[in-house]
Amino acid sequence: MTLAAEALATGYGDVIVGRDIAFAVRPGEALCLLGPNGCGKTTLFKTLLGLIPPKAGRVTLDGEDIARWPRRRLAQAVAYVPQAQAALFPFTVAEMALMGRAARIGLFESPGAADHAAVAAALASLGLAGLAERVATELSGGERQLALIARALAQEPKALVMDEPTASLDLGNETRVLERVRELKARGLAVVLSTHDPDHAFLVADRVALMAKGGIVAIGPPEETITPDRLRALYGVPVAVPYVPELGRRIVAPSLRTAGETP
Numbered sequence: 225m226t227l228a229a230e231a232l233a234t235g236y237g238d239v240i241v242g243r244d245i246a247f248a249v250r251p252g253e254a255l256c257l258l259g260p261n262g263c264g265k266t267t268l269f270k271t272l273l274g275l276i277p278p279k280a281g282r283v284t285l286d287g288e289d290i291a292r293w294p295r296r297r298l299a300q301a302v303a304y305v306p307q308a309q310a311a312l313f314p315f316t317v318a319e320m321a322l323m324g325r326a327a328r329i330g331l332f333e334s335p336g337a338a339d340h341a342a343v344a345a346a347l348a349s350l351g352l353a354g355l356a357e358r359v360a361t362e363l364s365g366g367e368r369q370l371a372l373i374a375r376a377l378a379q380e381p382k383a384l385v386m387d388e389p390t391a392s393l394d395l396g397n398e399t400r401v402l403e404r405v406r407e408l409k410a411r412g413l414a415v416v417l418s419t420h421d422p423d424h425a426f427l428v429a430d431r432v433a434l435m436a437k438g439g440i441v442a443i444g445p446p447e448e449t450i451t452p453d454r455l456r457a458l459y460g461v462p463v464a465v466p467y468v469p470e471l472g473r474r475i476v477a478p479s480l481r482t483a484g485e486t487p
């Protein structure tokens with residue numbers, strides 16, 4: 225399913241946060257959003273998910289404006305992995321994942337065999353089967369983030385929106401999550417994710433969108449789009465983007481200044 229933003233403006237009440245946002249993410253593709261704190265990534269995600277209405281333009285799934293979609297149909301198509309947050313309720317990991325089935329279970333129905341099978345598959349694909357009966361309030365941050373991803377996968381969506389899915393994860397879990405993102409693309413999902421680590425764009429994204437003050441300042445393949453000049457303009461610090469032959473890709477390396485130096 226192709227998830228697209230067309231001449232989109234985002235915001236809250238009278239406040240415009242993002243404007244002139246346009247992209248399309250096709251099945252099997254990942255778009256990575258990079259941009260400084262507060263530039264409007266989460267606001268864009270809320271708009272893509274239909275949680276807040278666009279201020280202008282539209283969000284489409286396979287060309288259809290989602291504003292006209294019933295909530296349930298939208299929830300069956302697009303899943304959301306929110307930024308990691310503390311667990312408030314002592315649900316088990318399996319129960320959390322089962323919540324991802326809500327849009328597929330009738331109002332007065334109980335979860336059936338297909339729902340439990342989807343939960344088991346989601347947990348297994350993330351290596352979480354052994355944690356199924358653990359209580360969310362007793363998980364590490366990394367385990368909880370993986371459980372949130374399991375909840376999204378149990379939903380069996382066609383598109384996935386992930387808000388900083390690797391924030392607060394250690395290197396092992398970060399790598400596992402990025403590997404899963406690649407797999408999900410291979411399974412034909414359209415993935416939009418945000419991150420504060422530009423290297424993630426080189427690792428999993430087909431295209432990267434650089435965002436500043438709510439607008440997309442550049443969009444394209446990571447190799448062409450992530451340049452030292454653009455990153456310096458975006459983050460206000462000097463950054464090198466060398467090609468590393470051993471890795472077969474570029475990496476992003478900030479250089480630390482001493483007091484008094486300007487970028």
Ligand SMILES: Nc1ncnc2c1ncn2[C@@H]1O[C@H](COP(=O)(O)OP(=O)(O)OP(=O)(O)O)[C@@H](O)[C@H]1O
Nearest residue numbers: 235236239241259260261262263264265266267268
């Ligand atoms: N509910 C809200 N009502 C009004 N303004 C909001 C609301 N939520 C966020 N904002 C403002 O919108 C702007 C963009 O915030 P947003 O959370 O989208 O940024 P972000 O790029 O996701 O940031 P970060 O990288 O820090 O998560 C900020 O100026 C923020 O203060």
